[in-house]
Amino acid sequence: MFESLSARIQDVFKSLRGEVRLTPEHVETALREIRLALLEADVNFKVVKAFIDRVRDQAMDQAVLKSLSPGQQVIKIVRDELLALFGDAKGGLRKDGPSPRVVLLLGLQGSGKTTTSGKLAKWLAKQGRHPLMVSTDVRRPAAIHQLAIVGEQADVKVYEPETMDPVARASGALAEAKAKGFDTVIVDTAGRLHIDDELMDELQAIKAAVRPSDLLYVADAMTGQDAIKSAGEFNHRVGVTGVVLTKLDGDARGGAALSVVSVVGVPIAFVGSGERLEDLELFHPDRIVSRMLGMGDVLSLIEKAEQAIDEDEAVRLEEKLRKNDFTLDDFRKQLKTLRRMGPLESVLGMIPGLGSLKQLADNKPDEKQMGRVEAIIGSMTPDERRNDKIINGSRRKRIAKGSGTTVEEVNRLLKQFTEMRKVLQMMNQGGLPGMGKGFPKMPQGGFAAPGGKKRKKGGPWGLIKTR
Ligand SMILES: Nc1nc2c(ncn2[C@@H]2O[C@H](COP(=O)(O)OP(=O)(O)OP(=O)(O)O)[C@@H](O)[C@H]2O)c(=O)[nH]1
Ligand SMILES: [Mg+2]
Structure with a gap:
């Protein structure tokens, strides 16, 4: 992802670097290019506008334009503002919270919740944690079985009670974790094509029963702005503490990643970059931005x-x-x-x-x-x-x-x-x-x-x- 955005911004930077003197016109041209590049990358238009305004405010400062390396100063401003789009997210799970802690994964159908459950479990196990997974997706017949398979691949225990009541399954898993010494319970939930009241009620009930420390909204980065709109709705109805952006390995244009924090107001916790269970990375805004600007990672x-x-x-x-x-x-x-x-x-x-x-x-x-x-x-x-x-x-x-x-x-x-x-x-x-x-x-x-x-x-x- 970010390839075309990255290429375009790097072009702008190249032309800025080439200028010994920067005039307001130069900056304006550069900003226009960056604005187009961001819009084309499917960044939310309000986010783009605010971004460009902030960069312009700083870049047009006489002190910048008259400095020894105006181009580079402008580049730095752009970079810092790109970083700011991600908030002060550190990535990962919240640090505090009781043990066993509960991580609830929610999101639309097919966004990658079940896969991410397995990735997260594996990631936690690698850090010496003892996760337990449970599926509350009783709607889709194969969903429970799918998590069982994922658990096997990740070599992580999956709690499989008789009951087909989502809330009872989640609280059962929490009780099991307490009894058997698991320190994290990962709750996979059902997805829907669209947000519906039934699902929201179900998620609220699960949340009330197991009091998760992390509510991760799993968003398919390929769906761009749609994913973000739903994230806002999930946040409003259930509450979200972080976002997992999946499928960043695909040809997602990256706009979702750049807009989500501004629009939804919650940080990105992880990114998924492939179908394998290893393909989960902690989100590091500085690294993403450096990669985007061609500065390597x-x-x-x-x-x-x-x-x-x-x-x-x-x-x-x-x-x-x-x-x-x-x-x-x-x-x-x-x-x-x-x-x-x-x-x-x-x-x-x-x-x-x-x-x-x-x-x-x-x-x-x-x-x-x-x-x-x-x-x-x-x-x-x-x-x-x-x-x-x-x-x-x-x-x-x-x-x-x-x-x-x-x-x-x-x-x-x-x-x-x-x-x-x-x-x-x-x-x-x-x-x-x-x-x-x-x-x-x-x-x-x-x-x-x-x-x-x-x-x-x-x-x-x-x-x-x-x-
Ligand atoms: N390329 C790629 N594919 C992914 C990634 N994450 C998940 N997938 C794929 O996306 C598809 C859906 O993933 P699931 O984990 O089943 O999604 P879900 O949200 O649990 O779906 P429902 O339970 O139906 O709501 C699967 O084919 C996954 O292999 C990712 O980071 N990259
Ligand atoms: Mg699923």
Whole structure:
């Protein structure tokens, strides 16, 4: 998502950066472009208007226009206001609340409640919590069974009482949790195509019976403004403490994400980015905005990497990067790791500077290409693998022949390798976008990370080690 919005805003930024002097006309043109981009991304029009007004107020300030880097100041204003659209959400569940706590998932039909129940259960279990799930969807015959399957996949217990009364099922689960030591009860509820009184009454009754600490409205991001309208209604009738935006992996334009906080007034807690149970991420406004503005999303990347890379390997790699000793052999290993981290485009999008390196994304190695990469690197001599600088024209020809590929492919691979090494090195030297020194194309002074979050020294791989 956000691709087209992101591309358009980055274009505007590029033109702003190019200007040594900014006039009010420049700013007005830029604002017009941004406004169109937001509207096209399906952001609520009232939100867009307020947003543009706020940016204009600040950007037209003489102090900004006359400053040394007016373009970058305007970019920073846009970025800060985009962040502000998400409120001060930290993501995740509420911190307080009695134990066992109850998390109620609600939302329209097919928005992803049952899937999200499983994702959330798995996420909680990973943090050492003991969740128990229960379905109160007695309307749709297969719904209870669906949650049972999800529970099995997530390896999380599902409470399955005889009763078909939604309220009794929920309170039964809470009693079971108290008796058996579960610390969180996840209550999956029935969906409807449209909001109806019967469902609202049912949800209110469940809420009164189990007093949930979190009422998460599950919204299908693909449905855009519709999802948001219903969120408001659910909030009004039942009360909502947070939103889970699902299906952000699809071609949702992102407008829902940018409007929901302003329109409904509740923060985004999680985002769902795929059908698998692992595809749930804590919502981090700063990361989403950085990704949107093409500044990469190193922190999310680190989290993904943490799941895919084993610790010893990470320590070894960090050592190698420090010694400037990252070789084609390591590259081959990294490609495999990258593939474990998920679809390469999404990973690339998170690496600063690489998001826009289209040729990399276009040349992403699939199963077949991985075989070719293996073959190319396999056809090199140990010396060549250790020191790519010696791979000259005639060696390239030999390697291509030996691996049954072409010189172009060998060239491409070497180029990807160099690019990757560069990025890894920059990450390792602590030059993170949005967080200060060391990264090219960064606005002067950098964009301070919200909350003053400064990354520890030692690069992402270092982080993996110290955690
Ligand atoms: N691509 C993608 N698909 C998702 C995501 N979350 C859920 N889905 C899919 O959306 C469909 C509906 O998901 P459910 O979890 O059954 O939705 P629900 O809200 O429980 O539906 P009802 O119980 O009928 O109201 C399923 O096919 C899920 O696999 C997501 O983040 N990304
Ligand atoms: Mg369901």
